[in-house]
Amino acid sequence: MTRLWNDPADFAEEMIAGFVAANERSVQRVSGGVIRSTVVPEGQVAVVIGGGSGHYPAFGGLVGQGLAHGAAMGNLFASPSTQQVHAVARAAHRGGGVFLTYGNYAGDVLNFDAAQERLRADGIACESVAVTDDIFSAPPSEKHKRRGIAGDLTVFRTAAAAAEAGYDLAEVVEVARVANERTRSFGVAFSGCTLPGAEQPLFSVPEGRMAIGLGIHGEPGIDETDIPTADGLAELLVSRLLDEVPEGVEASGARVVPILNGLGSLKYEEMFVVFRRIAELLRAAGIEIVDPHVGEYCTSFDMAGTSLTLFWLDEELEQLWNTPVDTPAYRRGSVAVTARAEPTPHAELVDEETPPSDETSRAVAATVVAVVESIAATIDAHVDELGRLDSIAGDGDHGIGMQRGSHAARDAAIAAQTAGAGAETVLACAADAWSDRAGGTSGALWGLILAGVAGKLGDQGAPSASDVSAGVGDGAQAVMKFGKAQVGDKTLVDALVPFSDELARAIDSGDSLAAAWERAADAATRAAASTADLLPLKGRARSHGQNSVGTPDPGAHSLALIATAIGAVLERKSS
Numbered sequence: 001m002t003r004l005w006n007d008p009a010d011f012a013e014e015m016i017a018g019f020v021a022a023n024e025r026s027v028q029r030v031s032g033g034v035i036r037s038t039v040v041p042e043g044q045v046a047v048v049i050g051g052g053s054g055h056y057p058a059f060g061g062l063v064g065q066g067l068a069h070g071a072a073m074g075n076l077f078a079s080p081s082t083q084q085v086h087a088v089a090r091a092a093h094r095g096g097g098v099f100l101t102y103g104n105y106a107g108d109v110l111n112f113d114a115a116q117e118r119l120r121a122d123g124i125a126c127e128s129v130a131v132t133d134d135i136f137s138a139p140p141s142e143k144h145k146r147r148g149i150a151g152d153l154t155v156f157r158t159a160a161a162a163a164e165a166g167y168d169l170a171e172v173v174e175v176a177r178v179a180n181e182r183t184r185s186f187g188v189a190f191s192g193c194t195l196p197g198a199e200q201p202l203f204s205v206p207e208g209r210m211a212i213g214l215g216i217h218g219e220p221g222i223d224e225t226d227i228p229t230a231d232g233l234a235e236l237l238v239s240r241l242l243d244e245v246p247e248g249v250e251a252s253g254a255r256v257v258p259i260l261n262g263l264g265s266l267k268y269e270e271m272f273v274v275f276r277r278i279a280e281l282l283r284a285a286g287i288e289i290v291d292p293h294v295g296e297y298c299t300s301f302d303m304a305g306t307s308l309t310l311f312w313l314d315e316e317l318e319q320l321w322n323t324p325v326d327t328p329a330y331r332r333g334s335v336a337v338t339a340r341a342e343p344t345p346h347a348e349l350v351d352e353e354t355p356p357s358d359e360t361s362r363a364v365a366a367t368v369v370a371v372v373e374s375i376a377a378t379i380d381a382h383v384d385e386l387g388r389l390d391s392i393a394g395d396g397d398h399g400i401g402m403q404r405g406s407h408a409a410r411d412a413a414i415a416a417q418t419a420g421a422g423a424e425t426v427l428a429c430a431a432d433a434w435s436d437r438a439g440g441t442s443g444a445l446w447g448l449i450l451a452g453v454a455g456k457l458g459d460q461g462a463p464s465a466s467d468v469s470a471g472v473g474d475g476a477q478a479v480m481k482f483g484k485a486q487v488g489d490k491t492l493v494d495a496l497v498p499f500s501d502e503l504a505r506a507i508d509s510g511d512s513l514a515a516a517w518e519r520a521a522d523a524a525t526r527a528a529a530s531t532a533d534l535l536p537l538k539g540r541a542r543s544h545g546q547n548s549v550g551t552p553d554p555g556a557h558s559l560a561l562i563a564t565a566i567g568a569v570l571e572r573k574s575s
Contacts, residue, residue, distance in 0.1 A: 002302060008197030009404070012053040012075045019060055023328040026064040030091040030344050032084030034060050035070035038338040045163040045172050046070065046092040047099050049156050050085060051108055052077045052439070054195075055216060058152060058298040061329030065338060067160045068327075069094075072115075075404065076195055076301075077397050078440035079107035083432075085115035089126070091344050097125035097169035101155055101176055103148025103216075104130040107441035110482055114444065125169055129176040131155045133185040133309060135244055136213030136222055149216050150261035150298040151183040153330075154311040154321075161323035179317060182249070185261075186240045187307030189214040190227065193264060193300050195397070202396040214307075216263070216300045230270070234277035237308040242285060246312050252286030255313045257321065259293040263305035268295065271306060278308065290318065297330070357422025357459040364423035364462050365416075370569050372413040372430050376406040378565040379558070389554040398442060398554040405438025405446055422459030430454075442555060445483060445492055449475035465513035469504045476500040490534040492555035499524035499563055514567070514574040521563040528556035 005011050020029045028037040033050065040046070049059050050072030059071040070092035074080035079102075080088075089098045098119055102108045112128055119126040132143055133151025159176040167175065189211045192201035205211050205224070210233075213222035228236065245251050260275045262268070275294050282289055290313060313321065324333030357365070379386070379402045387399035412433035416426040427450055435447025452475025456467040463471075476496050485491040487498075502523035506516030531553040 002194050002196045002198075005196035008195070009400075011196045012073070015053060016060065016073055019056075019328070026326070026328050027060065028341070028343055030070070030088060032080060032087035033071045033073040034063055035088060035092045035344060036063060036065070037341055037343075038065055039341045040069060040092075040094050042094050043096045044069075044094050045096040045099055045167065045169050046089065046094055047101065047156070047160040047163050047172070048072065048085070048089045048092055049152070050074070050080050050088070050100075050102050050112070051105075052079055054193075054301045055298050057296065057327075057329030062153070062156060062327050064325070064327030064330075065335045066164055066323050066325035066327075066332075067157055067330065069160070069163075074439040075401070078401050078438065078443070079105060079111050081436045081439045081443055082111045082114040082118065083436040084439070085112055086118045089115060089119055090122070090124070093124055096163075097127070099159060099163070099169060099172050099176070100126065100128035101152075101159055102128075102130060103152055104132045104144075104146060105148070106483070107439065107444065110441060110444040111439070114482065127169055127173045129155065129159075129173060129180060131180055131183075133180070133183045134213075134215075135184050135186050135240065137215075140244060147215060149185050149187060149309075150259060150307045151180075151185040151309045151311070153259065153293075153297050154183045154257065154309065155179045157323075157325065158317055158320045161320035164323055165320070175316070175320065178314070179311070182246045182312040182314070182317065183309060184241050184244055184246070184312075185307050185309040186237055187214050187261075187263070187305060188212050188233065188236075189263065189300075189303055189305030191265075191304040193303040195301065195400075202391050211305075214263075214300075214303075214305055216298060230273040231277045233306075234274050234281060237274075238278055238281040238285075241308060241310050249312050253288070254286075255288045255290050255318060256282065257290050257293065257309075257311040257313065258282060259297060259309040259311065260295075261293075261298060261307045261309065262296045263303040263307065264296070264299040265302045265304045266306050271295075274306065291321065291332075354416070354419045354421045355425050355459050357420065357425065358461065360462050361422030361424070361457075361459050362417075362420065364457065365421060365426040367569070367573050368423050368426045368430075368457070369410075369413045369417050370573070371566050372406075372410050372427075374565045374569045375562050376403075376410040378561050379403050379406045382558070382561055386554050386558055389551055389557060392551045397440070398558065401438050401440050401442050402446075402558055405434040405443050408437030409434040409446075409450070423457040423463070424454050424459045427451075427454035427457060441483070442492075442558075445479050445555075448478040448482060449496070451475070452478055465507045465511075465516065468513055469500075469507045469516070472500045472503055485537075488534065489537040490531050490553045490556075491536075492553070492559050494531045494534070494553060495524040495528040495556035495559045495563075498527040499559070512574060514570040517563070517567045517570050521560070521567045524556075524563045525560040528552055528560040531556045 072080035131148030132146035138145040192203040383399035390398035409430035413430040416429040431450035453471035456471030503520035
């Protein structure tokens with residue numbers, strides 16, 4: 001369990017502040033995360049890593065000479081927002097372009113991809129590679145769907161070493177792709193993890209049993225078995241990984257970096273006992289062990305568990321792997337002393353001048369604020385239920401993520417209205433605040449939904465019911481484009497598309513906005529309930545398949561709750 005916190009909502013922010021205060025020789029704070037505090041040569045490719053907090057030393061602990069130039073640090077188990085990744089990358093950029101690399105999770109992919117687009121629009125060359133080392137999360141035929149776990153380290157380290165050696169952006173990307181292809185990991189857990197302030201762990205494992213194929217965000221294992229002996233566990237880990245040697249590699253005679261990673265509360269002494277047998281098995285298979293690692297490299301808060309990563313070297317990768325590294329949590333070799341860099345201002349978003357609006361639009365803005373307030377109140381009332389639904393096949397953070405996002409949206413909407421903004425600007429500010437504060441998949445998607453509607457409201461005059469419907473349609477299309485989900489994938493889209501379609505039909509048939517919205521909310525509620533029968537094809541729940549059958553998708557369910565609450569606001573306003 002987690003024992004020390006102040007306000008759980010402030011935990012990640014306070015953790016990052018303390019981490020920076022303890023490690024100023026290596027890192028400095030910037031908006032969205034941290035970057036190196038030492039001088040980086042001009043023209044060097046900036047390697048920016050990132051993900052949710054709760055995985056220390058990933059991700060901030062891996063920033064420093066020889067490794068990452070910056071890390072975008074999201075909230076607990078939530079991917080950093082697009083704004084965070086963009087801000088860290090801009091702060092780390094030294095003229096050689098930016099290379100983004102991160103674990104292959106839906107929210108991370110959404111937000112890092114969107115940040116990459118923004119960086120390119122800024123004129124900064126940017127490329128990315130998602131790490132896919134977890135062999136249990138998808139079959140070899142679908143390697144692109146695999147999760148990134150402790151194998152992050154091999155990709156991060158070799159890419160950063162290539163940048164240090166003067167490789168250009170395209171060459172850094174190629175090294176990272178080869179490293180990712182030559183990295184395989186497999187993990188187990190004996191207990192779940194408990195987030196600050198939570199009364200129960202995100203999942204539990206029965207006494208005497210072991211979860212197989214765990215995620216690093218509190219997702220339950222994909223399979224379960226009795227806890228073996230230490231030697232039995234070593235044999236399980238090694239045998240599974242040797243069953244899938246990278247293409248073109250011959251196991252006998254290969255040089256391999258083995259990484260036995262602790263997930264948070266497994267003792268080092270226990271891992272050493274396991275590694276003793278791992279080393280014997282690898283040598284028996286004709287494998288030459290290079291630079292073995294036993295320790296914590298990518299944790300899952302206080303989870304009791306471990307994973308084994310095998311990094312199959314070639315000549316270039318081994319040369320890069322030997323590059324000296326000096327970061328707060330990871331050191332190898334001896335780096336040359338480098339001067340401290342000038343501090344980068346930790347700038348928050350600059351307040352922009354409020355666009356002009358007329359009295360009519362400001363009146364509509366009052367309704368927008370009431371709508372956003374109702375969203376926050378609805379999420380507050382259902383936050384525990386949403387977390388419970390999400391914990392069945394996901395990481396259990398949907399409720400708190402939605403709460404962070406909706407509260408930020410509410411506060412931003414009120415601030416914009418107070419500044420005299422019209423309806424479009426008020427809702428656009430809410431959209432940006434939601435996506436930035438919530439992070440994760442839900443933050444990105446709700447930012448897109450609200451931004452789609454905002455774009456049709458205008459800051460002059462009053463929008464028609466058809467304008468609102470068109471905005472909802474734009475939001476739905478944006479969600480499907482960026483999230484790459486379709487109806488039937490068991491995601492928020494399964495409720496959003498029926499809602500949008502029914503809203504358009506009702507308005508086209510002559511219904512008022514309030515009446516049409518009520519019909520659409522009913523359609524969304526029915527559609528969300530029907531997701532209980534579906535197998536997940538997208539998001540973190542995908543790898544747990546059957547576990548989620550019988551439970552509605554939490555994203556679809558929360559959308560239906562929100563749609564119903566907004567309907568009540570519109571009805572009151574219309575009457």
